[in-house]
Amino acid sequence: MVVRFWGVRGSIPSPPKSSELQEKLLRILEISQGIDLSTSEKRKKFLESIEEKYTTFLGGNTPCVELQSESTRLIFDMGSGLRDLGREIMHTHGGRDIELHMFVGHTHWDHIQGFPFFIPAYSPKTTINFYHRHPELKSRLEGQQQFQYFPVSLDIMLSKRIYNELTEGQVLQISDLTVRNIELNHPGKAYGYRVEKDGKSFVYASDSEYSNLPSERIKKYIEFYQGADVLIFDAPYSFSEEIEKINWGHSSAIIGTDLAVEAKVKKLVLFHHAPENDDEEVNRLLNTALNYKNRNYPDSELNIILAREGSDIII
Numbered sequence: 001m002v003v004r005f006w007g008v009r010g011s012i013p014s015p016p017k018s019s020e021l022q023e024k025l026l027r028i029l030e031i032s033q034g035i036d037l038s039t040s041e042k043r044k045k046f047l048e049s050i051e052e053k054y055t056t057f058l059g060g061n062t063p064c065v066e067l068q069s070e071s072t073r074l075i076f077d078m079g080s081g082l083r084d085l086g087r088e089i090m091h092t093h094g095g096r097d098i099e100l101h102m103f104v105g106h107t108h109w110d111h112i113q114g115f116p117f118f119i120p121a122y123s124p125k126t127t128i129n130f131y132h133r134h135p136e137l138k139s140r141l142e143g144q145q146q147f148q149y150f151p152v153s154l155d156i157m158l159s160k161r162i163y164n165e166l167t168e169g170q171v172l173q174i175s176d177l178t179v180r181n182i183e184l185n186h187p188g189k190a191y192g193y194r195v196e197k198d199g200k201s202f203v204y205a206s207d208s209e210y211s212n213l214p215s216e217r218i219k220k221y222i223e224f225y226q227g228a229d230v231l232i233f234d235a236p237y238s239f240s241e242e243i244e245k246i247n248w249g250h251s252s253a254i255i256g257t258d259l260a261v262e263a264k265v266k267k268l269v270l271f272h273h274a275p276e277n278d279d280e281e282v283n284r285l286l287n288t289a290l291n292y293k294n295r296n297y298p299d300s301e302l303n304i305i306l307a308r309e310g311s312d313i314i315i
């Protein structure tokens with residue numbers, strides 16, 4: 001299975017600012033002092049040798065994560081990152097039929113706003129299988145494309161769309177993938193998904209708060225995340241913000257670390273970065289979590305990374 005990140009930012013698209021680029025360039029110039037950069041090959045090699053955080057951006061698109069297993073394509077959430085995924089799908093599929101499996105976590109804007117710009121949805125050769133727990137998903141998507149808000153209504157899109165409403169505890173089979181769902185703790189409800197294949201597992205759990213939950217509910221999440229090779233975890237807050245923003249429906253890397261260690265997760269991927277945090281701040285949150293893990297769980301082999309737009313994880 002290959003996981004690809006198309007949108008990793010929460011709440012609202014937030015492109016990087018020129019000042020952030022200048023900071024990165026300044027840092028690169030400092031690091032390059034005394035290094036021979038006389039040819040383009042040497043310059044390229046130098047850029048590849050320095051930390052990724054200086055040469056890339058985490059990305060400003062809202063949530064969209066793809067999971068590919070051979071020819072089966074699962075998509076988790078339809079944030080603004082979905083637009084680029086749509087372009088890639090059109091580019092690689094050529095004139096052939098397209099079948100997609102779209103898992104909807106919830107319908108806050110940042111998780112559905114990419115759909116009107118998703119080019120495959122306009123093609124009669126595309127079938128989109130939606131999987132969702134909110135009963136009125138279709139009318140919510142129609143609402144987003146009412147003419148007051150968007151010029152093209154949903155029923156003009158030529159793709160075939162099938163709405164599969166899931167139930168609690170349902171075990172879904174899509175080719176050789178098994179998918180389970182869980183209700184997350186978020187205003188208006190959100191849902192997480194766990195995909196398994198040949199003993200490997202992937203969990204997408206964006207938009208959830210844990211600090212205000214009783215221990216029985218926490219236990220349910222630890223069971224759901226148990227042993228996951230990859231856990232995509234909602235972590236826009238610092239620990240102090242998490243205490244301040246009770247009932248806002250989001251979490252922090254610190255809580256993520258506690259849960260992931262307890263559930264014996266292998267890779268914790270911090271996701272839904274806050275739009276007000278630049279890359280440097282998000283990296284600071286990662287370092288805080290790494291220090292916290294080393295201090296509190298020195299024997300844990302948990303790997304913690306940041307979700308970065310355009311990056312892949314192979315499971």
Ligand SMILES: [Zn+2]
Pocket residue numbers: 010011108110111207272
């Ligand atoms: Zn969100």
Ligand SMILES: [Zn+2]
Pocket residue numbers: 106108186190207
């Ligand atoms: Zn939300």
